[in-house]
Structure formats: structure tokens, C-alpha cells
Amino acid sequence: MQKCDNPRCPVCYPNWKEEEAAAKKRAEEDKQDCIDCWRFYQKKAEAIVSVDDPIARNRSINAAYAQLWWDDRRFQWAGLAAFASKQVGCGLLNAAEMIGKSASDSVANLRKVASVGPAAWMTAYGAQSAVSAATAESGAKVYQMLAKGNTSLFLDVWPLHMFYKKFGLARLKRCLPERKLLRSSVLWPIENSVPFAEERPQILSAFSAIDSGRIADGVKDLAIHEQINILQPAMYNDPTFALLMRANQFAWALHIPTGSAREIQLAFANQCTVTGANAKNERFSKEPLANLADPQQRMTFVLRAAQRFDQLLHDPLKKYDVENSLYLIAHAR
Template sequence: MSQCFTELASDAQRLNHNIRPIDDCACDEELLYGERVQVTEVPVLTCTGLWRIYQREAENIVAPDGVLIADPVERNQVINAAYARLWLQDSRFQWAGLAAFASKQVGCGLLHASNTVDFIGQQRDARAQLRGIRREAGLLTPGRLEEQAKALKDYKAANARNPVSALDLHLGGELTLVQQQFRHVHEMMALGNTTLFLDIFPLHVFYANRGLKEFSTCLKAREGIYGHPMFPVLWPVGQKQLKFGQYFEILLQAFQAIEEGDIARSVKHLAEHEQRHILQPTIYEDTRLIALLRSNHASFVTGFPSGVAQAIELTLANQCRSLDDGRTIGFDDNPFANLADIEQRMEFVLRAARRFDDLLSGIHRSALEESIRDIAAGTVAR
């Protein structure tokens, strides 16, 4: 297993103390209050400095060398792995273990949406190719029969892969109506996945490296690192939609619970923060996404239209498909259930958290550990 956190010089330095001996600091003459005086600038490790360090740790995962990983699926994989490594390093971070599976499930949804967009595009291209040949040469044209047969075969294969071939509309532009819908879901899922990681991963790094006392002392200082011209913060959702690094008492309560060994309570508090404070304003208040999620869920539950929708569920394994051994938790079998509703979603999340906790205490623990190790290594069966 690779190390979860980078070893940093600050790990051994004291908060609010100089990080370099005074004798090693530069001394310059400056004009101060009308007099020339000798001034020595002494760098001091502050709460703000620590938050910048740990925020950069998270950014380096999703944006190596300062460039955000462009492919949301690839970015999701490194997020999954980072959550998994958190739990493998310290099993008290049970929220992170659950998040590795939940984020993996987001990756399954990203792939489903991306594949659907591609399948629709492939069918359109194949149909255009077939029609083009027929317009140019007509049907059953001598010398073109083999070409026409291949075009027809390619179209039928593309049509079979496309789950919405009979239901889609093309109103002009690059994408069909369904492609636009799936693309929007894809973008919003990726936004929520990345924003949550950049919020919550640094909290774990700070606590793991500095302990509860300094975490408590410094938590309110975190939001102050946003907006510095020399130390920009990567925050994809934007400050207007969701203010970076806000102080919430429930965060302190979550890590206090970890310190006290009440792991279930810590998971509950972090889940509340995750859903209410981050994901709700980031993605679940988007009216277009709400409509698409509700139609997807109704489609899956009712079976109409067939083949279009993906189940809203969480599988506690390193794979996308459902399992029948108790490791798959479904959202709701009511076609009118609404994932965007915070109360319905919290019930689902907490039910998954309880199942995860129960399975860790039983015969499935070794299977869960193996799956988390696979996720940490980037191995997921799609």
C-alpha cells in the first residue's frame, strides 16, 4: 500500500512557533516610525499556513502540477483511491472507507453516462453513413453491395448498443436531447465528486498529522485561505455557489467522536456535512439535475423505457454491478422517490453507513478490506 500522506517538514514543526532559527533569518534595515531600525523577518507556522499545506495535498491528487485532471472518470479513480488509502492507514476513518465505495459508485454513473452519450453518437454516425451510401448509389447497386452490407451491419450493431434509439430527438447542434441530458448528469456528478473531495480530504489530513487539539484551534481559520493572490485555492464549484472552507460545528464533533472511539457517530456527522453542506448546494439544488434524477429513478423502478436508466444504489465492493449477498444497498423502490431531497438521501446514506459498519463486524470484513485495497490500487470491475 502506498503512503497516504506526503511527509512534510511542517509535520515536525510547532504551531505558532518560528520554523527557522532566528539566527538563520535575514536582518534588514527598515524605516519604522521615522527611525532606521534593524528588522528580522521570522517565519512562523500558523493555522492558515497549515491549511494551505493540507489543501495543496488534496489539490495535488486531482490536479497534479496544478492542472485539473480533465477526464472526470480518471479524476474519480484517484479520488476513490485517496479515500481508500485514508481508511487503510487509519480504520477509525470509517467515513472515508464508505466514501471509497460511494465515490466508486459515482464513477460507475460517470461511465454509464459517458458510454450512453458515445453509443448515441455512434448510432447517429452509422445511420448517416448508411444513408449517405444509399443516397449516392441507391439500393442493391452492383459493385457497392459489399459496402452497403457492411454499412447496414454497422448501423444495426450501433442501434443495438444504443438504449434510447427510439426515444431520442435531435433538434440541431452537436448532441441529441438525451445526449445533452446525460452530459449534464455527467458534469454535475463530476463537480460534486471533486468539490466534496477538496473539502473533506484536507480535514482528515489535518487531524491525522496535527491531532484534535490543533484541529479544534485552527478549524475556523480554514476559510481565510481562499482568495490569496499568491496561494490560490482550487474550488471548482465557485465561491458564490458554495463558500470555501466554512466552519461547521458538526465537523469538530465528527473528529471529536473519532478521538473518543465513537466511530458510528463520526460517520453520521461527516455524512451530514457531506450531504447538507457540500453536495446539496453544489449539485442537488440544480433544477435540471433534479428532473433528470427523478426520471432516471422512475424509469428504473417501472422498467420504462427499457435499458435507459441505471439503478440508484451502492455496492460495497470494487465493482459496479449489484450483489445479492447484502453488500448492495438500494435507494428506494418507490418510483416517486427523489434523490435530490435531502431527507430521503440522508436516510439512504445512513442506511448504507449502518450496513457498512455491520459488515465490518462480520464475515464480510475480509472481502470489504480486499475491495478497498483494490480501489486504492485503482482496480474496479466496471
């Protein structure tokens, strides 16, 4: 007898209740398995960033990104991220230097107070003291924002790569909606500006591109997710941080001797900067009014850097220098 179209017909499907209950149980178990797998990789990511010192933590993040690329060359975004995160570490070092310099100036000012008296010191050194305080405050703000953005981005993207690497694209698609159920139970420093595990179209499109061998498309989608979905609201929408980035660019481009202004660039090496006609780096801009906080200007820079990285990886000679740098970064050297 041909069965009817009603799956709950007691004649055609006498065991429909049991089968429906079993299917529901399987779905619940699969959902829980997704949650457990996400939790596993989030906790592994948390272990990597558990170092209290942001500079040491940055080196751990750089190494984890570089190791992703070494383990699977399809993860080209991770190789690029290793260099970009290393550059963040350079920014942390510069900000720490600014803070240290202002602290030294404060000690010197205290000595001057003792020698000339408070009233004379205020008259002679008040302006200098204000500059030192501003330097300390600026350095502390940049240090805090760079560390927070660096950590948060890693907590978002590294588990995505690890999940895809272990389970593949189909399971990533099936389990991605369950990741947000970990909210409030995982480390997420930017919860006030970016909800944890917000579903974004660039995530699945990126890993779909990677899965089909369209590596450049995968890099582009992950770069958009990284810069627009995570870092823009977490860092660049902060008006003070955006202003400090503009001040740095203005001072560097016009050679104003601040002692702290640095060129914004991405060096494809394990050093902070590289020089020379054949330097393997990508510059943000030489224009004094260029604005790193502007998403369009920053994305132009990031995609240009991604293209340069791809070219270097396919160069018969230069690729060895880049690979060696990633090896050193992966081993935290």
C-alpha cells in the same frame, strides 16, 4: 508585594509592553502556521485531483479515501466514502456511455441524410434525432455534475482528515477558522454555490466523536456535512440534475427500456453492482417516485448505508470481503 489585577500596571508588570508584543507575535505566527498547514494539505488534495479525465480522477479520489481508512480505521467515513465515490465513478461511466451512444446515433443520422436527402430525413427521422440529442444533453449534464461534486467533496473533506491525523483535535479546533483565508487561492469548483471552508458545526463534532471513540457518531456528522452542506447546494439543488435523477429512478423502477436507466445503490465491493440474496449492497429505493435530490430521502439512504457498512466491518466473515475490496480500491484496481 501582591500584584494587582491590571495586566498593564507599570508597577506590578514593568515589562507588560514587551510581554504583550511577544504574545501578539506568537499569535500571529501560530495563525500563519495554521494557514501554511491548510495550504499544504489543500495543495496535496489538488495534486490528487489534477488528472483531467474525470473517470481517471475518480479512481484517484477513491484510492485516497480507501487509503485513509487503511491508515487509520477510526476514519470509517473515509472507507464508506471510497465505496460511495466508486459508485459515482460507475455513474460517470454510464453517463459517458449515454454520450457515446448518442454520438454513434448522430453519425448514423448523417449517413441517412446523405442517402435520402434533408427533407425526407426530417420527416422520417426527426423524432429519433430529437431523442438522441436529449440523450446526449442528459448524459453530458450528469457527467459534469457528478465529476464536479466528486472533486469538490474530496477537496473539502480529505484535507480535514489529513490535518486531524497530523495535528490532532486541539489544533484542528484552533486552526479551523483560518482555513477560509485560503479562499481564491485554492481549487474550488463550486464557489458559486458553496463558499470554500465554511465553518459548519458538523466538522468539529465529527472529529470530536472520532477522537473520543464514537465512530458511528463521527460517520453520521460527516455524512450530514457531506450531503447537506456540500452536495445539496452544489448538485441536488440544480433543477435539471434533480429532474434527471428522478427520471432515472422512474425509468428503472418501472422497467422502462431507456437503455441508460440504472438502479441507485451503494455496493460494498470494487464492482459497480453486486447481485444475489447475500449481496453486500444498499439500495436507495424501489419506488418509482423516490427522489434522490430530496435531502431527507437521501440522508435516510446514506445513514442506512453507513449502518450496513459498520455491520459488515464487524461481521467475522464478511469483513474480509469488504477489506479486500477497499484494498483493491486503494490500489486503484
